Amino acid sequence: MNIVxxxxxxxxxxxxxxxxxxxxxxxxxxxxxxxxxxxxIGFRKCxxxxxxxxLALQRTTCPIQLTVEAxxxxxxxxxxxxxGSVAPSLEHIQSLIRVGGWNRDxxxxxxxxxxxxxxxxxxxxxxxxxxxxxxxxNILNFLNEHSAVVNERFGVExxxxxxxxxxxxxxxxxxxxxxxxxxxxxxxxxHLNQQARVAAARAKTQADQEIAEMEHSLDLKKAELKQLLLxxxxxxxxxxxxxxxxxxxxxxxxxxxxxxxxxxxxxxxxLTPQAARLAExxxxxxxxxxxxxxxxxxxxxxxxxxxxxxxxxQKALEAKKAGS
Numbered sequence: 001m002n003i004v005x006x007x008x009x010x011x012x013x014x015x016x017x018x019x020x021x022x023x024x025x026x027x028x029x030x031x032x033x034x035x036x037x038x039x040x041i042g043f044r045k046c047x048x049x050x051x052x053x054x055l056a057l058q059r060t061t062c063p064i065q066l067t068v069e070a071x072x073x074x075x076x077x078x079x080x081x082x083x084g085s086v087a088p089s090l091e092h093i094q095s096l097i098r099v100g101g102w103n104r105d106x107x108x109x110x111x112x113x114x115x116x117x118x119x120x121x122x123x124x125x126x127x128x129x130x131x132x133x134x135x136x137x138n139i140l141n142f143l144n145e146h147s148a149v150v151n152e153r154f155g156v157e158x159x160x161x162x163x164x165x166x167x168x169x170x171x172x173x174x175x176x177x178x179x180x181x182x183x184x185x186x187x188x189x190x191h192l193n194q195q196a197r198v199a200a201a202r203a204k205t206q207a208d209q210e211i212a213e214m215e216h217s218l219d220l221k222k223a224e225l226k227q228l229l230l231x232x233x234x235x236x237x238x239x240x241x242x243x244x245x246x247x248x249x250x251x252x253x254x255x256x257x258x259x260x261x262x263x264x265x266x267x268x269x270x271l272t273p274q275a276a277r278l279a280e281x282x283x284x285x286x287x288x289x290x291x292x293x294x295x296x297x298x299x300x301x302x303x304x305x306x307x308x309x310x311x312x313x314q315k316a317l318e319a320k321k322a323g324s
Contacts, residue, residue: 032057061085070123072131077169084161096155110154136163
């Protein structure tokens with residue numbers, strides 16, 4: 001009995017282990033494990049999960065390659081090639097399951113729906129735009145503006161999106177557009193060249209004006225320095241004249257004092273240099289006239305000194321006659 005019970009228990013344990021091994025899986029880091037509860041989709045964060053009650057979605061991106069045959073205004077055909085990639089959106093995983101179903105290929109199915117939406121958006125944009133106004137940047141901006149719609153509606157987010165090519169389907173229109181673009185580029189280049197010439201001429205004129213202003217400023221500074229030099233020279237000349245005038249006034253005052261002394265004591269005239277020269281001349285030439293040379297400083301004494309000298313000689317002669 002115990003042996004039978006042990007065998008049964010062993011079989012049950014083996015069955016349980018087989019069930020666990022068959023049912024449960026270990027969650028890989030690059031997978032999202034989803035579960036459903038009360039109609040809501042949630043995430044399993046445990047390392048081990050039951051595979052029949054969960055959905056494992058790989059978090060890698062799914063590529064987009066789309067060629068759209070659209071028409072521009074005037075029913076002119078254009079061909080737009082889009083490339084990009086999408087990945088599951090964690091915030092809108094409910095929408096992803098609703099579009100792609102409870103399936104490991106849910107992201108691929110949602111990507112197909114995204115391509116359909118992108119195709120409709122491209123056609124919508126091209127149909128209301130002229131073929132000359134179409135550009136890859138404008139179309140891409142228009143699609144990026146609707147990226148939130150893709151996220152909310154399909155549960156995937158646009159990881160990257162680019163316009164691979166944008167060409168008219170008619171070769172003649174394509175050639176005409178190329179010629180127009182070439183002409184526009186040539187015109188723009190010529191316009192830029194003319195602007196460069198104008199800018200160079202304006203820069204030269206401004207430089208000449210600045211140089212003229214600098215030269216004028218230099219001339220003014222030179223004139224100011226010359227004026228200061230003249231003022232200093234004038235001040236020095238004025239100071240020299242003032243000093244000379246002061247010396248002359250001192251000399252004149254001295255001579256006036258000397259004259260006053262000679263007036264009060266006429267006999268002192270004999271001690272003057274003029275009298276000494278006169279006496280010396282009279283000794284050498286007894287019958288000659290004596291010429292007395294006066295320096296400019298001595299001549300400044302004037303006729304008053306001469307009159308005093310004459311009075312002194314007259315008194316000396318009168319005294320001699322009276323003695324004889």
